[in-house]
Amino acid sequence: MLERIQKIENVGNYSRALAGRLPLGRVSVIYGENRNGKSTLCDILYSLSINDPQLVLDRKSVVQGQEPDAINPQIELKFSDRQQAIKFRNSEWDSQLSEESNLYIFDHGFIHRNVMAGTKYSRENSTNFSGFILGESIAAFDALEVRNQQLRIDRQTLSKHKEELEGHEIGDFTAFVELPAPAKTLDELDADIQASKQAQEQIATQITNITQITQRSNLNCLSNDVSIAAILEEINNCLALSMVNVHNASKAIVAEHKNKVNKKELFNGWAASGVEHVDEDCPFCGQELGADAQELIESYRTAFDDTFQKFVRNTKVEVTRLRAKALVDVNLERLTEKHEQNVTTLETYFEDTIKEKLNELDYEATLAQRFESVTEAFKALIDEAVTTNNAIVTALAEKYDAPYNFINSISFDDLQSNIDAFNGAIQSYTDAIKPVNSLLTEFKAGQNVADLRERKRLEAASEANITLSRKRLNLDAVCNQYNNLKVQINVDKASYDAEKEALELAQEAFLNTYFVTINELFNRIGSTDFDISRKVNRGGTRTVYDLEVKFKRKLVDNSKLHCLFSESDRRALALCIFLAKIERLPDEDKAKAILVMDDPVTSFDSERISSILRILHALEPSIKQIIITTHYKGMASAVMRKFVDVNALKIYQDETGSKFGETTKAEMTATPHDERYSEIMDFVKRRTQENHIGKLRLFIEDEMRQRYKLPLSNLSLTARDTFSQCIDALRDGNYMDADTAHSLHDFRTTLNETGHELAEWSFEDSRTYAEGMMEFIYKKL
Incomplete structure (x- = not known):
């Protein structure tokens, strides 16, 4: 078993801790407040158990004025089954535990490693x-x-x-690697590949020829029918315009005025008798012909003049537009070009099968004859169009000079007759090319390249297989x-x-x-x-x-x-995993086991303390040693009460760092503060129905003073300084963050209320408040 911690130097808060005079027993408890070095001691023992010096080096002390490399951690641990202490020097352990001892460490690191790291x-x-x-x-x-x-x-x-x-580029990988190696040589395979390429080229040439045939054009029609009906109607309508149109416009204006006059019965009489009735009264409306009436009559005259001028102007615009229009818009050169294209298209069909059919029906001569008819009809049409156009030009010129004169309409019968003859010739040509196109379409449809393409595909597949065989051989x-x-x-x-x-x-x-x-x-x-x-x-x-x-x-x-899991449940589960391991050890291994447990239970879980100590008490006879470290005096005193012979040590700090010292059961006995803690936790855990809200104020102040004992001493603050003064001084001195200080002030001011005011709180409000305060103290303070 571990008999003595002889020395810990330059590790964590241990600048030079010598404890060779303080023996450890089969059951030992080591009390130390937080930050005094309990966790460091457990890390030292865990480092030894797995022979990992880095765990010690990571906790190397920080010494002001010294470089880290100059600081040399030293440790000496004396075990009962070894004559010499195990030492940590020169950044390593000089020896290991004997085969008769095995260290099992339960600490915060064990929880993080084996149960949960933080919240994950x-x-x-x-x-x-x-x-x-x-x-x-x-x-x-x-x-x-x-x-x-x-x-x-x-x-x-x-x-x-x-x-x-x-x-x-081997394609299907699995199929490729499973191919047998070809029996042919690389040269032979190259020759086969070349022969396959030549065969594919020959087939491709045949496919190209057939493709060219199927892409040849059919014959095209010459043009659409010629029609002059619309323009002839426009010309005759224009020639028919005369002064009647002007008079009709004027009548419309007079009628509109008539509807507005005061003496309508006089108007029609004047209109029948003429202007002989013109006197001092207006023959139109019966008003006196004063200056205003004379002005009105002048406005009528102006309206009639405007209508006439507008008629002349619009008629001339229409004549000008009609002069610019072509009577017959047909171009013989374009017709000839289309016919020659059709002749050329026929010549592209030189294959015997189609050539024989075309020759049998003499389509080339037929088309030539039909086009000759088109040409003759075109010439006749153009001649008549010239004659008719001259008549149109003369009539439109006369109309332009005297737009208000009616001109007799022009007869277009002769021209229409020639147009009909021309359209008939065009239709005859179209009728001639229809059966030709049917033959050409039938011929192209008969050119089937499917067989050739299939042969070419098979030959390409053969080349690919030969190429793959060549790659497989290579x-x-x-x-x-x-x-x-x-x-x-x-x-x-x-x-x-x-x-x-x-x-x-x-x-x-x-x-x-x-x-x-x-x-x-x-x-x-x-x-x-x-x-x-x-x-x-x-x-x-x-x-x-x-x-x-x-x-x-x-x-x-x-x-x-x-x-x-609460913090207490998490730690308890980790401890059960740890203890289950020990309980399942064979008896000979249990006899070698040294258990080191750092705060095996949270300090505010008094029920679990007694339960865990009962488990450890039952386990103790079968194992070599139990060492418990704790920051809670209640836990230390409970261990000393449970076991008959307990070696008790404490870790404390002086001006040089952490030290080991002896302690007693009396020193570890619960203080009034511990008793208040138990009463408050009984209240929080619903183990009592007595309201302990009045104990919270003193308890949180005592907790603050205990936890910040050294900073308060550094700030020269004593019990005579108020709670509020201490909080502010710790915050201002950067020993406490602003959020924590604010929360402490909140608890202080709330709990400073009179007992009468606190008594007005409901029982559950008091319990909830107490629970929140205890969670703050043990998780955030």
Whole structure:
């Protein structure tokens, strides 16, 4: 067992702690306030247990005025089964524990490694948890993992072979590597490839010829029918315009005025008799012909003049527009060009089959004759169009000079007759090309390239296969490497899977009893609504076991465990995992076990303290040593009461750093502050119906003074300084952040109310307030 902590120097707060005169017993308790060095001591022992010097070096003391490299941590630990102390010097342990002793460390690091890091449960937790519960049998998994790593390396090599082969454009990879090596040589395969290419070129030429035939044009029509009906109507309408149109416009104006006059009965009489009635009265409306009436008559005259001028102007515009229009818009050159294109198109069909059919029906001569008729009809049309156009020009010129004169309409019968003859010739030509186009379309449709294309496709496939065979022969060595390695991987994977399954089955019985023990312990310390189990996780490089938690028979997702577990439950579950491991040890291994437990239970969980001490008391006879470190005097005194012979030490700080000293049961006995704590927690946990709201004010002030004892001393503040003064001084001196100071002031001012005012609070409001204050003290203060 660990007999003495002889020296800790330059580690954490231990500048030079010598404790060789303070023996440790089979059951030892070490009391120390937070930040005095309990966790550092546990890290030292954990570093020794796994032989990891870095854990000590990470806690190297910070000494003002010295470079880190100049600081040399030194530790000396004396164990009962060794004559010489185990020493940490020159950044390493000089020796290890004997085979008769094994250290098991439970501390905050154990919780983070094996249960939950902060608020997250991760695969790393599962890995550490699996390694802890399986102990030495994890070595078998490690050996399997070495083989698994080799499998991964082999798979990577296999992938590289595959990438190399696929770089040669081999198509279906699996089919390629499974091809047998060709019997022909590379030269022979090259000759076959060239022969296949030549065959494809010959077929392609044949396909091209047929494609050209199918893309040839058919014959085109010459033009649309000629029509002059619209323009003839426009010309005759224009010639028919005369003064009647002007008179009609004037009448419309007079009629409109008539509807507006005062003496309508006089108007019609004047209109019948003329202007002989013109006197002093207006013959139109009966008004006196004063100056205003004379002005009105002048406006009538002006309106008639405007109508006439507008008529003349519009008529001339219309004549000008009609002069610009062509009577017949047909171009013989364009007609000839289209006919010649049709002749040329016929000449492109030189194949015998179609040429014979065209010659039999003499279509070329027929088209020539039909086009000759078109030409003759065109000439006759143009001659008549010239004659008619001259008549139109003369009539329009006369109309332009005297727009108000009516001119007789022009007869277009002769011209229309020639147009009809021309349109008939065009239609006759169109009728002639229709059967020609039918023959041409039938001929092109008969040109089937499907057979040729299929032959070319088969020949191209043959070339691809020969090319693939050539690549297979050229890459034969790589293919053999790939195939041989793939076979080896399959064999190794099958062997790995079989051994892994056997190992997991062998562990199953152990794990079943292990988790039964965890649940029994967890229930014994008060967590009755939980059921802890595990599930296999094969997601990573090694098979591990995840914690699986049910609360009131409902499965809880691991990502929500931090919401489910209180700080006390989390620590209690970790302790049960730890103690289940110890309980499941064989008897000979238990006899070698040295348990080191740092704050195995939260300080405000008095019920769990007694439950855990009962478990440890039952376990104590079968193990070598129990060492408990705690920052809670109630825990220390409870250990000293529970066990008959307890060695008690304390860690304290002086001006040089942390030191070890002796302590007694009397020193660890609960103080009035501890009693107030118990009463408040009984109230919070609903173990009492007595309202302890009046005890909160003094308790939170005492907690603040205890936790900030050294800073208060540095600030020369004593018990005579008020609570408020201490809070402000700690905040201003940067010993306390502003949020914490603000919360303390809030509790102080609220609890400073008179007892009468606090008594008006409801019972549940008081309990809730007390619970919030205790959570603040032990999680944020």
